[in-house]
Amino acid sequence: MKTGNGKRLFVNEVATRDGFQMESRFVPTDDKIALVNRLGTLGYAKIEVTSFTSAKAIPALRDGEEVMQRITRRPGVVYTALVPNLRGAERALESRIGEFNIVMSVSETHNLSNLRMTREQSFAQLTEVIALASQAGVPVNVSLSCVFGCPMEGEVQLATVLEWIDRFAVLQVQGVTLCDTTGMAFPTQVQTVCEAVLAGHPAMQWTAHFHNTRGMGLANTVAAVEAGMERLDMSLGGIGGCPYAPGATGNVATEDVVHMLQCMGYETGMNLDGLIEAAAELENLVQHALPGQVSRAGQRLTRHAPPADFNDIAARAHARRGKELHS
Numbered sequence: 001m002k003t004g005n006g007k008r009l010f011v012n013e014v015a016t017r018d019g020f021q022m023e024s025r026f027v028p029t030d031d032k033i034a035l036v037n038r039l040g041t042l043g044y045a046k047i048e049v050t051s052f053t054s055a056k057a058i059p060a061l062r063d064g065e066e067v068m069q070r071i072t073r074r075p076g077v078v079y080t081a082l083v084p085n086l087r088g089a090e091r092a093l094e095s096r097i098g099e100f101n102i103v104m105s106v107s108e109t110h111n112l113s114n115l116r117m118t119r120e121q122s123f124a125q126l127t128e129v130i131a132l133a134s135q136a137g138v139p140v141n142v143s144l145s146c147v148f149g150c151p152m153e154g155e156v157q158l159a160t161v162l163e164w165i166d167r168f169a170v171l172q173v174q175g176v177t178l179c180d181t182t183g184m185a186f187p188t189q190v191q192t193v194c195e196a197v198l199a200g201h202p203a204m205q206w207t208a209h210f211h212n213t214r215g216m217g218l219a220n221t222v223a224a225v226e227a228g229m230e231r232l233d234m235s236l237g238g239i240g241g242c243p244y245a246p247g248a249t250g251n252v253a254t255e256d257v258v259h260m261l262q263c264m265g266y267e268t269g270m271n272l273d274g275l276i277e278a279a280a281e282l283e284n285l286v287q288h289a290l291p292g293q294v295s296r297a298g299q300r301l302t303r304h305a306p307p308a309d310f311n312d313i314a315a316r317a318h319a320r321r322g323k324e325l326h327s
Contacts, residue, residue, distance in 0.1 A: 010232070013047045081100075140174055
């Protein structure tokens with residue numbers, strides 16, 4: 001395993017979209033805006049603010065336009081959102097979006113289940129969205145779902161993933177996110193896939209997106225970084241999931257990943273103490289415990305006071321040791 005040696009990595013936050021869309025309790029608009037504004041001060045490269053999917057499809061994000069319009073834009077932070085179709089793209093442009101994040105699955109079954117379209121239908125629709133973004137001068141990132149496996153089809157062939165990447169590359173998208181949508185990835189697989197895509201399109205902005213469904217999210221993150229990935233999606237507190245994968249849990253928790261990477265010597269630019277505080281705020285907003293670990297345990301070198309009678313314990317131990325030495 002390599003050490004970071006100060007290598008710069010870029011952190012993207014997805015809790016306010018990927019996370020909130022799975023919450024049964026509607027988070028008030030003002031609270032969403034306040035959270036995004038807070039996150040904007042913590043060192044993120046990108047924040048996925050919301051989704052411009054229909055309110056009927058994702059009622060938890062029905063306030064997407066208002067949130068995007070009212071947030072405070074911090075220099076150096078990209079404010080992106082999920083854009084599913086032309087109507088969503090038009091709404092996003094009116095809301096001063098900084099990047100289109102468009103989504104389709106490399107699994108035919110998952111794409112039909114999730115988006116109600118074949119992959120070819122999705123690609124045709126997204127081609128129109130990309131054209132509109134190009135006219136407006138807005139960059140496009142493509143999030144490819146189920147890159148590391150589909151809960152209905154099983155393994156997804158690397159050749160299939162590479163084929164879809166090639167087709168989007170022809171359309172000159174800025175970046176591609178490799179999504180472990182349902183937490184099926186494992187580290188050696190991640191390394192193989194990441195090395196292949198980086199070799200095929202080295203100028204592309206690549207992002208890795210892992211869920212922690214089977215407890216391998218942190219290990220997969222390390223594998224992706226060691227393979228050369230520099231951009232990582234993660235979710236504050238570890239909230240999120242997938243409605244089309246029974247048992248799927250949230251993304252890797254931002255505070256856990258940042259803590260790990262900083263311990264390993266990578267430079268993330270993130271304020272870890274601020275992340276832990278923001279996770280506590282998020283827990284209040286969603287009104288349930290979050291799966292993140294560092295927000296509960298604290299950083300690795302967090303100090304704790306010894307027991308109240310520690311001095312007496314130490315004195316008795318030293319006294320016993322003295323008697324043993326003279327016996």
